[in-house]
Amino acid sequence: MAKSIQAIRGMNDILPEQTPYWQHVENSFRQLMQSYGYQEIRMPIVESTALFKRSIGEVTDIVEKEMYTFEDRNGDSLTLRPEGTASCVRAAMQHGLLHNQIQRLWYSGPMFRHERPQKGRYRQFHQFGVEAFGLAGPDVDAELILMSNRLWQKLGMSDDVSLELNSLGSAETRQQYRKILVEYFSAHEAELDDDSKRRLQTNPLRILDSKNPEMQKLNENAPKLIDHLDAESKQDFEVLCNVLNDAGVSYKINPRLVRGLDYYSKTVFEWVTDKLGTQGTICAGGRFDGLVEQLGGKATPAIGFALGLERLIELLEIPEDVQHENNLNVYLVLMGEKALSKGLPLAEQWRNEILGLKLQVNCGGGSIKSQMKKADKSGAGLAFILGDDELEKNIITVKFLREKKEQEMIELSQITDYLKKNIGLIGS
RNA sequence: GUGGCUGUAGCUCAGCUGGUAGAGUCCCGGAUUGUGAUUCCGGUCGUCGCGGGUUCAAGCCCCGUCAGCCACCCCA
Numbered sequence: 144m145a146k147s148i149q150a151i152r153g154m155n156d157i158l159p160e161q162t163p164y165w166q167h168v169e170n171s172f173r174q175l176m177q178s179y180g181y182q183e184i185r186m187p188i189v190e191s192t193a194l195f196k197r198s199i200g201e202v203t204d205i206v207e208k209e210m211y212t213f214e215d216r217n218g219d220s221l222t223l224r225p226e227g228t229a230s231c232v233r234a235a236m237q238h239g240l241l242h243n244q245i246q247r248l249w250y251s252g253p254m255f256r257h258e259r260p261q262k263g264r265y266r267q268f269h270q271f272g273v274e275a276f277g278l279a280g281p282d283v284d285a286e287l288i289l290m291s292n293r294l295w296q297k298l299g300m301s302d303d304v305s306l307e308l309n310s311l312g313s314a315e316t317r318q319q320y321r322k323i324l325v326e327y328f329s330a331h332e333a334e335l336d337d338d339s340k341r342r343l344q345t346n347p348l349r350i351l352d353s354k355n356p357e358m359q360k361l362n363e364n365a366p367k368l369i370d371h372l373d374a375e376s377k378q379d380f381e382v383l384c385n386v387l388n389d390a391g392v393s394y395k396i397n398p399r400l401v402r403g404l405d406y407y408s409k410t411v412f413e414w415v416t417d418k419l420g421t422q423g424t425i426c427a428g429g430r431f432d433g434l435v436e437q438l439g440g441k442a443t444p445a446i447g448f449a450l451g452l453e454r455l456i457e458l459l460e461i462p463e464d465v466q467h468e469n470n471l472n473v474y475l476v477l478m479g480e481k482a483l484s485k486g487l488p489l490a491e492q493w494r495n496e497i498l499g500l501k502l503q504v505n506c507g508g509g510s511i512k513s514q515m516k517k518a519d520k521s522g523a524g525l526a527f528i529l530g531d532d533e534l535e536k537n538i539i540t541v542k543f544l545r546e547k548k549e550q551e552m553i554e555l556s557q558i559t560d561y562l563k564k565n566i567g568l569i570g571s
Numbered sequence: 572g573u574g575g576c577u578g579u580a581g582c583u584c585a586g587c588u589g590g591u592a593g594a595g596u597c598c599c600g601g602a603u604u605g606u607g608a609u610u611c612c613g614g615u616c617g618u619c620g621c622g623g624g625u626u627c628a629a630g631c632c633c634c635g636u637c638a639g640c641c642a643c644c645c646c647a
Contacts, residue, residue: 152638203643208572226647258645259572260638270647338644356642403646413647424647451647478605511605519607530605544607 153258153266162375165458167465169251171297172271179290181247181273186230188253191222198229200405202345209256223255227272228431229438235276236440245277251437251452263422263454269442273428274447281379284410284446285386291414291426291448304414305424305460307393309369309400311408312381318375321347323366334361351399363368367398374407383410406431410446419454426450465546472566473502473543474518478511480528486529490553496559501555502548520546524566525527 157165176183180287192212199206211223227250235241235248241370251271258264273290275283288306294299298450311317325347328335335343336358339350351362372380387394394412395472402411411429419425428448435443473493477486490504505514518526528540539558542550553561 149638209645251601254647256646259641261642262640264646268647272647343584349645421642422646449647475605512607513599515605515607517607526607528606532605540606542606552608 148507149414151258151266154343155265155267155424156228161456161498163466163469164459164461165452166469167461168298168452168456168459172249172251172294174296175290175294175297176249179247179286181249184231184248185252186227186234186250186257188224189221190224190230192222194229194233194379195222195225197438198232198404198406199226203403203405205256205404206272209258211257225256226254226404227252227270227449228274228404228434229448231272232438234433235274235304235352236438241276241435241440241443243277245275247273247275251274261422263419263451263457265453267281269452269454270449272447272449274445276435278446279432279444280410280446281386282381282487284383284430285321285390286385287446287448288383288412289314289390291429291450295414297322298455298459299462300455300458300460303416303418305416307395307397307400307413308384308387308394308417309397309411310372310376311401312372312409313430314408316371316376317348317368317408320366320368320371323371324348324350327365328361331361332451339456348401348404349403351400362399368401369396369398379409387553395543402427402429406434408432412448413448416454416458422454424451426434436471453571469501469521470560471501471503471521473500473525473527474521474523475504476511476514476518476526476528476530477500477505478514478528481531486532489529493559493562497562500562515524523571 162323173183192210195210196206201207205225213221215221218406231248231250235246246507249272251269253267253269257266260266273287275287279334292301292306295304312320325343328339328343328347328350332340332343333349336353336355338355338375342350348368350358350462351365353362369380383490384396387461397413399412407429409430409432413424413429414426415423417423418426426448426452428446430444430446432442434442435441435445475484475486476488487504490502493502494500501523503523505517509517511530515526524543524545526544528542528543533539533552537554538552539555539557540550540552541561
Protein backbone atom coordinates (compact mmCIF):
# COMPACT_ATOMS: atom_id res chain seq x y z
CA MET A 144 0.00 0.00 0.00
CA ALA A 145 1.21 3.44 -0.86
CA LYS A 146 1.85 5.90 1.89
CA SER A 147 -1.31 7.87 2.47
CA ILE A 148 -1.40 11.59 1.97
CA GLN A 149 -2.65 13.82 4.74
CA ALA A 150 -4.25 17.23 4.69
CA ILE A 151 -1.91 20.19 4.94
CA ARG A 152 -1.26 21.28 8.48
CA GLY A 153 -3.81 23.76 9.73
CA MET A 154 -6.17 23.07 6.85
CA ASN A 155 -9.19 21.09 7.95
CA ASP A 156 -11.78 18.92 6.35
CA ILE A 157 -15.29 19.72 7.46
CA LEU A 158 -17.02 16.37 7.78
CA PRO A 159 -20.70 15.53 7.25
CA GLU A 160 -21.23 15.50 10.99
CA GLN A 161 -20.19 19.15 11.13
CA THR A 162 -21.73 20.55 7.96
CA PRO A 163 -25.21 21.07 9.46
CA TYR A 164 -23.64 23.60 11.82
CA TRP A 165 -21.97 25.39 8.95
CA GLN A 166 -25.14 25.40 6.90
CA HIS A 167 -27.13 26.74 9.81
CA VAL A 168 -24.73 29.62 10.30
CA GLU A 169 -24.46 30.32 6.59
CA ASN A 170 -28.22 30.38 6.18
CA SER A 171 -28.69 32.62 9.20
CA PHE A 172 -26.05 35.00 7.95
CA ARG A 173 -27.47 35.17 4.44
CA GLN A 174 -30.92 35.95 5.80
CA LEU A 175 -29.49 38.59 8.09
CA MET A 176 -27.73 40.30 5.20
CA GLN A 177 -30.91 40.31 3.14
CA SER A 178 -32.84 41.82 5.98
CA TYR A 179 -30.45 44.79 6.04
CA GLY A 180 -30.28 45.17 2.26
CA TYR A 181 -26.66 44.10 1.91
CA GLN A 182 -25.59 42.44 -1.33
CA GLU A 183 -23.23 39.54 -1.81
CA ILE A 184 -19.95 39.96 -3.67
CA ARG A 185 -17.58 37.13 -4.53
CA MET A 186 -13.89 37.69 -5.07
CA PRO A 187 -11.04 35.39 -6.14
CA ILE A 188 -8.99 33.66 -3.46
CA VAL A 189 -5.71 34.68 -5.08
CA GLU A 190 -4.65 38.30 -5.56
CA SER A 191 -1.52 40.25 -6.40
CA THR A 192 0.81 40.26 -3.41
CA ALA A 193 1.09 44.03 -3.71
CA LEU A 194 -2.59 44.44 -2.82
CA PHE A 195 -2.09 43.08 0.67
CA LYS A 196 1.21 44.82 1.23
CA ARG A 197 -0.37 48.15 0.40
CA SER A 198 -3.55 47.66 2.41
CA ILE A 199 -2.70 45.61 5.49
CA GLY A 200 0.68 47.29 5.92
CA GLU A 201 4.24 46.25 5.10
CA VAL A 202 5.35 45.84 8.68
CA THR A 203 2.38 43.92 10.05
CA ASP A 204 2.86 40.30 11.10
CA ILE A 205 0.37 39.14 8.51
CA VAL A 206 2.38 40.56 5.64
CA GLU A 207 5.80 39.93 7.10
CA LYS A 208 5.49 36.30 8.04
CA GLU A 209 2.05 34.83 7.55
CA MET A 210 1.15 35.10 3.89
CA TYR A 211 1.04 32.21 1.43
CA THR A 212 2.94 33.95 -1.35
CA PHE A 213 4.23 32.29 -4.48
CA GLU A 214 5.26 33.02 -8.04
CA ASP A 215 2.97 31.87 -10.78
CA ARG A 216 4.22 30.65 -14.13
CA ASN A 217 4.59 34.19 -15.41
CA GLY A 218 6.82 35.14 -12.51
CA ASP A 219 4.15 37.35 -10.93
CA SER A 220 3.97 37.38 -7.16
CA LEU A 221 0.59 36.11 -6.02
CA THR A 222 -0.84 35.59 -2.55
CA LEU A 223 -3.63 33.48 -1.10
CA ARG A 224 -5.80 36.11 0.55
CA PRO A 225 -5.17 36.49 4.28
CA GLU A 226 -8.34 38.56 4.72
CA GLY A 227 -11.22 39.86 2.66
CA THR A 228 -11.30 43.62 2.96
CA ALA A 229 -8.43 44.32 0.58
CA SER A 230 -9.94 42.11 -2.13
CA CYS A 231 -13.35 43.62 -1.62
CA VAL A 232 -12.04 47.17 -1.97
CA ARG A 233 -10.03 46.19 -5.03
CA ALA A 234 -13.02 44.55 -6.68
CA ALA A 235 -15.36 47.42 -5.87
CA MET A 236 -12.88 49.97 -7.22
CA GLN A 237 -12.05 48.00 -10.33
CA HIS A 238 -15.69 47.77 -11.35
CA GLY A 239 -16.68 51.31 -10.53
CA LEU A 240 -18.87 50.35 -7.62
CA LEU A 241 -17.47 53.18 -5.55
CA HIS A 242 -17.99 55.95 -8.07
CA ASN A 243 -20.13 58.40 -6.08
CA GLN A 244 -22.09 55.48 -4.79
CA ILE A 245 -23.04 53.87 -1.55
CA GLN A 246 -22.37 50.15 -1.40
CA ARG A 247 -23.37 47.73 1.30
CA LEU A 248 -21.65 44.43 0.60
CA TRP A 249 -20.95 41.06 2.17
CA TYR A 250 -18.88 38.02 1.27
CA SER A 251 -17.76 34.77 2.75
CA GLY A 252 -15.05 32.26 2.11
CA PRO A 253 -11.70 30.83 3.09
CA MET A 254 -8.73 32.94 4.15
CA PHE A 255 -5.13 31.78 4.53
CA ARG A 256 -2.52 32.65 7.13
CA HIS A 257 0.61 30.69 7.90
CA GLU A 258 0.41 30.71 11.69
CA ARG A 259 1.02 27.94 14.15
CA PRO A 260 -2.29 26.10 14.34
CA GLN A 261 -4.22 26.01 17.57
CA LYS A 262 -7.86 25.54 18.43
CA GLY A 263 -9.70 28.45 16.85
CA ARG A 264 -6.71 29.36 14.72
CA TYR A 265 -6.09 27.58 11.47
CA ARG A 266 -4.07 28.16 8.32
CA GLN A 267 -7.15 27.94 6.19
CA PHE A 268 -10.05 29.48 8.02
CA HIS A 269 -13.38 30.95 7.01
CA GLN A 270 -14.79 34.40 7.42
CA PHE A 271 -17.95 36.30 6.79
CA GLY A 272 -17.17 39.88 5.92
CA VAL A 273 -19.37 42.95 5.68
CA GLU A 274 -18.25 46.26 4.19
CA ALA A 275 -20.13 49.53 3.72
CA PHE A 276 -18.68 52.16 1.39
CA GLY A 277 -19.48 55.82 0.91
CA LEU A 278 -20.90 56.47 4.34
CA ALA A 279 -18.90 58.46 6.86
CA GLY A 280 -20.74 57.33 9.97
CA PRO A 281 -21.42 57.16 12.75
CA ASP A 282 -24.85 55.88 11.67
CA VAL A 283 -23.51 52.94 9.61
CA ASP A 284 -21.05 52.21 12.36
CA ALA A 285 -24.02 51.65 14.62
CA GLU A 286 -25.85 49.71 11.91
CA LEU A 287 -23.01 47.22 11.59
CA ILE A 288 -22.82 46.70 15.31
CA LEU A 289 -26.57 46.25 15.63
CA MET A 290 -26.41 43.83 12.75
CA SER A 291 -23.76 41.70 14.38
CA ASN A 292 -25.67 41.88 17.63
CA ARG A 293 -28.74 40.55 15.84
CA LEU A 294 -26.73 37.62 14.51
CA TRP A 295 -25.81 36.52 18.04
CA GLN A 296 -29.47 36.74 18.97
CA LYS A 297 -30.48 34.74 15.92
CA LEU A 298 -27.94 32.07 16.76
CA GLY A 299 -28.81 32.05 20.43
CA MET A 300 -25.35 32.97 21.60
CA SER A 301 -25.80 36.50 22.96
CA ASP A 302 -24.77 35.34 26.41
CA ASP A 303 -21.45 34.11 25.13
CA VAL A 304 -20.18 37.33 23.58
CA SER A 305 -19.55 40.87 24.68
CA LEU A 306 -18.77 44.02 22.78
CA GLU A 307 -15.66 46.15 23.14
CA LEU A 308 -15.39 49.56 21.53
CA ASN A 309 -12.78 52.16 20.87
CA SER A 310 -11.97 54.99 18.54
CA LEU A 311 -8.57 55.30 16.89
CA GLY A 312 -9.22 58.83 15.68
CA SER A 313 -8.42 60.13 12.25
CA ALA A 314 -5.20 59.16 10.55
CA GLU A 315 -3.63 62.48 11.57
CA THR A 316 -4.54 62.31 15.24
CA ARG A 317 -3.44 58.71 15.38
CA GLN A 318 -0.11 59.80 13.97
CA GLN A 319 0.19 62.47 16.68
CA TYR A 320 -0.87 60.07 19.39
CA ARG A 321 1.65 57.58 18.17
CA LYS A 322 4.39 60.15 18.76
CA ILE A 323 3.15 60.85 22.28
CA LEU A 324 3.02 57.15 22.99
CA VAL A 325 6.50 56.50 21.66
CA GLU A 326 7.80 59.31 23.90
CA TYR A 327 6.08 57.76 26.90
CA PHE A 328 7.34 54.24 26.32
CA SER A 329 10.80 55.41 25.35
CA ALA A 330 11.04 57.15 28.71
CA HIS A 331 10.24 53.80 30.34
CA GLU A 332 12.18 51.62 27.97
CA ALA A 333 13.91 49.74 30.76
CA GLU A 334 10.55 48.42 31.94
CA LEU A 335 9.49 47.12 28.53
CA ASP A 336 9.56 43.41 27.78
CA ASP A 337 11.22 42.14 24.62
CA ASP A 338 8.06 42.06 22.56
CA SER A 339 7.19 45.59 23.52
CA LYS A 340 10.67 46.84 22.69
CA ARG A 341 10.26 45.38 19.26
CA ARG A 342 6.81 46.88 18.88
CA LEU A 343 8.11 50.28 19.92
CA GLN A 344 9.91 50.28 16.59
CA THR A 345 7.27 48.61 14.45
CA ASN A 346 3.80 49.20 15.85
CA PRO A 347 3.81 51.05 19.18
CA LEU A 348 0.03 51.02 19.55
CA ARG A 349 0.13 47.28 19.90
CA ILE A 350 2.15 47.55 23.10
CA LEU A 351 -1.12 48.60 24.72
CA ASP A 352 -2.56 45.24 23.71
CA SER A 353 0.08 43.23 25.57
CA LYS A 354 -1.07 40.29 27.69
CA ASN A 355 2.02 40.40 29.84
CA PRO A 356 0.82 41.26 33.39
CA GLU A 357 4.09 43.03 34.06
CA MET A 358 3.27 45.47 31.32
CA GLN A 359 -0.14 46.19 32.71
CA LYS A 360 0.78 48.99 35.10
CA LEU A 361 2.83 50.73 32.47
CA ASN A 362 -0.04 50.44 30.04
CA GLU A 363 -2.57 51.74 32.52
CA ASN A 364 -0.58 54.89 33.04
CA ALA A 365 0.07 55.38 29.36
CA PRO A 366 -1.59 58.31 27.63
CA LYS A 367 -4.96 57.23 26.32
CA LEU A 368 -5.87 57.45 22.70
CA ILE A 369 -9.38 58.44 23.60
CA ASP A 370 -8.10 61.57 25.35
CA HIS A 371 -6.26 62.65 22.23
CA LEU A 372 -9.04 62.33 19.68
CA ASP A 373 -9.81 64.99 17.13
CA ALA A 374 -13.15 66.75 17.57
CA GLU A 375 -14.90 64.88 14.79
CA SER A 376 -13.85 61.42 15.93
CA LYS A 377 -14.85 62.28 19.44
CA GLN A 378 -18.24 63.53 18.34
CA ASP A 379 -18.86 60.49 16.13
CA PHE A 380 -17.87 58.14 18.91
CA GLU A 381 -20.34 59.78 21.26
CA VAL A 382 -23.15 59.49 18.74
CA LEU A 383 -22.33 55.84 18.22
CA CYS A 384 -22.40 55.20 21.95
CA ASN A 385 -25.73 56.97 22.23
CA VAL A 386 -27.31 54.88 19.52
CA LEU A 387 -26.08 51.73 21.19
CA ASN A 388 -27.42 52.90 24.52
CA ASP A 389 -30.82 53.64 23.00
CA ALA A 390 -30.85 50.31 21.24
CA GLY A 391 -30.06 48.54 24.49
CA VAL A 392 -26.77 47.09 23.31
CA SER A 393 -24.27 46.94 26.13
CA TYR A 394 -20.60 47.52 25.47
CA LYS A 395 -17.35 48.25 27.16
CA ILE A 396 -15.05 51.02 26.03
CA ASN A 397 -11.61 49.50 25.81
CA PRO A 398 -8.99 52.22 25.34
CA ARG A 399 -6.38 49.58 24.61
CA LEU A 400 -8.29 48.04 21.72
CA VAL A 401 -6.17 48.84 18.68
CA ARG A 402 -6.45 46.17 15.92
CA GLY A 403 -3.53 44.77 14.06
CA LEU A 404 -4.12 45.95 10.55
CA ASP A 405 -2.78 49.35 9.54
CA TYR A 406 -5.82 50.53 7.65
CA TYR A 407 -8.17 51.04 10.58
CA SER A 408 -9.19 54.47 11.81
CA LYS A 409 -11.85 56.00 14.05
CA THR A 410 -14.43 53.44 15.21
CA VAL A 411 -13.08 49.98 15.98
CA PHE A 412 -14.87 47.16 17.77
CA GLU A 413 -14.56 43.53 18.74
CA TRP A 414 -16.98 40.90 19.89
CA VAL A 415 -15.12 38.66 22.31
CA THR A 416 -15.83 35.54 24.30
CA ASP A 417 -14.10 33.97 27.27
CA LYS A 418 -15.17 30.49 26.21
CA LEU A 419 -12.55 29.95 23.53
CA GLY A 420 -9.34 30.31 25.47
CA THR A 421 -6.85 32.67 23.99
CA GLN A 422 -8.47 32.95 20.54
CA GLY A 423 -11.39 34.87 21.99
CA THR A 424 -12.18 37.37 19.26
CA ILE A 425 -14.94 36.02 17.11
CA CYS A 426 -15.89 39.17 15.24
CA ALA A 427 -13.99 42.38 14.73
CA GLY A 428 -14.02 45.42 12.57
CA GLY A 429 -13.72 49.10 12.21
CA ARG A 430 -13.61 52.08 9.97
CA PHE A 431 -11.03 52.29 7.18
CA ASP A 432 -11.63 55.69 5.66
CA GLY A 433 -8.17 55.95 4.11
CA LEU A 434 -7.95 52.57 2.41
CA VAL A 435 -9.67 53.23 -0.89
CA GLU A 436 -7.48 56.24 -1.55
CA GLN A 437 -4.43 54.34 -0.41
CA LEU A 438 -5.19 51.73 -3.06
CA GLY A 439 -5.42 54.38 -5.76
CA GLY A 440 -9.10 55.29 -5.68
CA LYS A 441 -10.97 58.41 -4.79
CA ALA A 442 -11.17 59.04 -1.04
CA THR A 443 -14.15 57.03 0.20
CA PRO A 444 -15.28 56.53 3.78
CA ALA A 445 -15.79 52.89 4.65
CA ILE A 446 -16.36 50.51 7.52
CA GLY A 447 -16.57 46.77 7.85
CA PHE A 448 -16.20 43.76 10.03
CA ALA A 449 -15.23 40.14 9.68
CA LEU A 450 -16.20 37.18 11.76
CA GLY A 451 -14.47 33.85 12.09
CA LEU A 452 -16.69 30.90 11.34
CA GLU A 453 -14.61 28.23 13.03
CA ARG A 454 -14.69 30.20 16.27
CA LEU A 455 -18.36 30.98 15.96
CA ILE A 456 -19.25 27.36 15.30
CA GLU A 457 -17.17 26.30 18.27
CA LEU A 458 -19.60 28.28 20.44
CA LEU A 459 -22.72 27.25 18.63
CA GLU A 460 -25.39 24.95 19.89
CA ILE A 461 -28.07 24.36 17.33
CA PRO A 462 -31.62 23.67 18.38
CA GLU A 463 -33.11 20.19 17.94
CA ASP A 464 -35.43 21.09 15.11
CA VAL A 465 -32.60 22.63 13.13
CA GLN A 466 -30.43 19.62 13.85
CA HIS A 467 -32.97 17.33 12.28
CA GLU A 468 -34.02 19.47 9.35
CA ASN A 469 -31.78 17.56 6.96
CA ASN A 470 -33.09 14.18 8.05
CA LEU A 471 -34.80 11.99 5.50
CA ASN A 472 -38.56 11.64 5.48
CA VAL A 473 -38.56 8.20 3.95
CA TYR A 474 -36.20 5.27 3.43
CA LEU A 475 -37.37 2.88 0.77
CA VAL A 476 -36.63 -0.80 1.39
CA LEU A 477 -36.63 -2.94 -1.74
CA MET A 478 -36.88 -6.71 -1.56
CA GLY A 479 -36.03 -8.56 -4.72
CA GLU A 480 -35.41 -7.73 -8.34
CA LYS A 481 -39.00 -6.90 -9.24
CA ALA A 482 -39.24 -4.42 -6.38
CA LEU A 483 -35.98 -2.88 -7.47
CA SER A 484 -37.11 -2.18 -11.02
CA LYS A 485 -40.40 -0.81 -9.80
CA GLY A 486 -39.01 1.03 -6.78
CA LEU A 487 -36.55 3.45 -8.33
CA PRO A 488 -39.09 4.85 -10.83
CA LEU A 489 -41.65 5.11 -8.03
CA ALA A 490 -39.21 7.13 -5.97
CA GLU A 491 -38.69 9.47 -8.91
CA GLN A 492 -42.41 9.91 -9.23
CA TRP A 493 -42.85 10.76 -5.54
CA ARG A 494 -40.03 13.28 -5.67
CA ASN A 495 -41.74 14.90 -8.65
CA GLU A 496 -45.05 15.06 -6.90
CA ILE A 497 -43.95 16.22 -3.48
CA LEU A 498 -41.87 19.34 -3.21
CA GLY A 499 -38.99 18.97 -0.79
CA LEU A 500 -39.48 15.28 -0.15
CA LYS A 501 -36.33 13.73 1.28
CA LEU A 502 -36.33 10.13 0.22
CA GLN A 503 -33.51 7.63 0.04
CA VAL A 504 -33.76 4.36 -1.83
CA ASN A 505 -31.87 1.39 -0.48
CA CYS A 506 -28.99 0.51 -2.76
CA GLY A 507 -26.79 -2.53 -2.60
CA GLY A 508 -29.50 -5.03 -1.73
CA GLY A 509 -29.25 -6.93 1.52
CA SER A 510 -31.66 -8.81 3.73
CA ILE A 511 -34.68 -7.00 5.05
CA LYS A 512 -32.98 -6.94 8.41
CA SER A 513 -29.92 -5.16 7.12
CA GLN A 514 -32.05 -2.81 5.04
CA MET A 515 -34.09 -1.92 8.11
CA LYS A 516 -30.88 -1.23 9.97
CA LYS A 517 -29.85 1.17 7.26
CA ALA A 518 -33.28 2.77 7.36
CA ASP A 519 -32.91 3.38 11.08
CA LYS A 520 -29.41 4.75 10.73
CA SER A 521 -30.45 7.06 7.92
CA GLY A 522 -32.52 9.10 10.34
CA ALA A 523 -35.65 8.70 8.25
CA GLY A 524 -39.01 8.93 9.99
CA LEU A 525 -40.65 6.29 7.85
CA ALA A 526 -39.53 3.07 6.24
CA PHE A 527 -41.40 2.11 3.08
CA ILE A 528 -41.20 -1.59 2.34
CA LEU A 529 -41.70 -2.84 -1.17
CA GLY A 530 -41.39 -6.59 -1.80
CA ASP A 531 -43.17 -9.37 -3.64
CA ASP A 532 -46.17 -9.32 -1.30
CA GLU A 533 -46.65 -5.59 -1.75
CA LEU A 534 -46.19 -5.76 -5.51
CA GLU A 535 -48.88 -8.39 -5.76
CA LYS A 536 -51.36 -6.28 -3.85
CA ASN A 537 -50.25 -2.90 -5.21
CA ILE A 538 -49.45 -1.53 -1.80
CA ILE A 539 -46.57 -0.22 0.26
CA THR A 540 -45.92 -1.27 3.84
CA VAL A 541 -45.20 1.79 5.94
CA LYS A 542 -43.29 1.37 9.16
CA PHE A 543 -42.86 4.16 11.69
CA LEU A 544 -39.27 4.32 12.87
CA ARG A 545 -39.54 7.15 15.39
CA GLU A 546 -42.89 6.66 17.03
CA LYS A 547 -44.85 3.82 18.53
CA LYS A 548 -47.47 3.17 15.92
CA GLU A 549 -48.62 0.04 14.14
CA GLN A 550 -47.27 -0.26 10.64
CA GLU A 551 -49.72 0.44 7.84
CA MET A 552 -50.41 -0.83 4.34
CA ILE A 553 -51.11 1.94 1.87
CA GLU A 554 -52.42 1.65 -1.70
CA LEU A 555 -49.77 2.73 -4.19
CA SER A 556 -52.18 5.25 -5.68
CA GLN A 557 -52.69 6.85 -2.27
CA ILE A 558 -49.02 7.27 -1.39
CA THR A 559 -48.68 10.86 -2.54
CA ASP A 560 -51.62 12.01 -0.46
CA TYR A 561 -50.45 9.89 2.43
CA LEU A 562 -47.03 11.53 2.38
CA LYS A 563 -48.46 15.02 2.14
CA LYS A 564 -50.58 14.37 5.18
CA ASN A 565 -47.95 12.63 7.23
CA ILE A 566 -44.88 14.74 6.72
CA GLY A 567 -46.42 18.14 6.23
CA LEU A 568 -45.10 18.75 2.76
CA ILE A 569 -47.09 20.14 -0.13
CA GLY A 570 -47.43 18.94 -3.67
CA SER A 571 -45.52 20.56 -6.50
C1' G B 572 8.38 31.45 14.92
C1' U B 573 9.32 30.05 20.81
C1' G B 574 8.15 26.84 25.09
C1' G B 575 5.25 22.69 27.38
C1' C B 576 2.01 18.28 26.98
C1' U B 577 0.19 14.34 23.89
C1' G B 578 0.13 10.51 19.57
C1' U B 579 -2.10 2.48 20.74
C1' A B 580 -8.03 -0.77 16.00
C1' G B 581 -12.78 3.84 11.91
C1' C B 582 -14.11 6.27 17.06
C1' U B 583 -13.26 6.56 22.79
C1' C B 584 -9.50 4.59 25.57
C1' A B 585 -6.60 0.49 28.85
C1' G B 586 -1.69 -1.67 28.58
C1' C B 587 1.78 -2.73 35.82
C1' U B 588 9.14 -1.71 37.36
C1' G B 589 10.90 -2.95 28.98
C1' G B 590 9.21 -9.75 27.41
C1' U B 591 6.63 -9.29 20.25
C1' A B 592 -1.23 -5.97 22.10
C1' G B 593 -6.60 -5.58 24.75
C1' A B 594 -11.85 -3.33 26.14
C1' G B 595 -16.10 -0.60 24.68
C1' U B 596 -18.24 1.24 20.25
C1' C B 597 -18.77 0.82 14.97
C1' C B 598 -19.25 -2.74 10.96
C1' C B 599 -20.67 -7.94 9.29
C1' G B 600 -23.28 -12.67 10.43
C1' G B 601 -26.59 -15.56 13.64
C1' A B 602 -30.72 -16.21 17.85
C1' U B 603 -37.51 -20.76 13.18
C1' U B 604 -39.82 -18.24 7.41
C1' G B 605 -39.88 -10.47 5.27
C1' U B 606 -38.95 -5.83 9.91
C1' G B 607 -34.64 -1.27 12.72
C1' A B 608 -33.13 1.15 17.55
C1' U B 609 -32.90 -2.95 23.17
C1' U B 610 -30.76 -8.17 24.68
C1' C B 611 -27.62 -12.68 23.72
C1' C B 612 -23.76 -15.34 20.65
C1' G B 613 -19.89 -15.23 16.95
C1' G B 614 -16.54 -12.63 13.47
C1' U B 615 -13.37 -8.76 10.66
C1' C B 616 -10.08 -4.61 11.67
C1' G B 617 -3.80 -2.68 14.22
C1' U B 618 3.80 -2.90 10.67
C1' C B 619 1.30 0.68 18.91
C1' G B 620 2.13 8.50 14.17
C1' C B 621 6.78 7.93 11.17
C1' G B 622 12.40 7.11 11.03
C1' G B 623 16.65 5.84 13.62
C1' G B 624 19.16 4.08 18.23
C1' U B 625 19.96 1.27 23.12
C1' U B 626 18.77 -3.97 24.55
C1' C B 627 18.84 -11.06 24.18
C1' A B 628 13.99 -8.38 23.99
C1' A B 629 10.55 -1.76 23.17
C1' G B 630 3.92 0.36 22.71
C1' C B 631 6.75 1.26 27.12
C1' C B 632 13.91 3.97 27.40
C1' C B 633 16.92 7.70 24.04
C1' C B 634 17.32 10.92 19.53
C1' G B 635 15.04 12.92 15.28
C1' U B 636 10.64 13.93 12.55
C1' C B 637 5.43 14.72 11.59
C1' A B 638 0.68 15.84 13.64
C1' G B 639 -2.77 17.57 17.58
C1' C B 640 -3.56 20.37 22.02
C1' C B 641 -2.10 24.50 25.59
C1' A B 642 0.52 29.08 26.42
C1' C B 643 3.47 32.99 24.08
C1' C B 644 3.11 35.53 19.57
C1' C B 645 -0.70 36.85 16.07
C1' C B 646 -5.67 37.50 14.91
C1' A B 647 -11.36 36.24 12.86
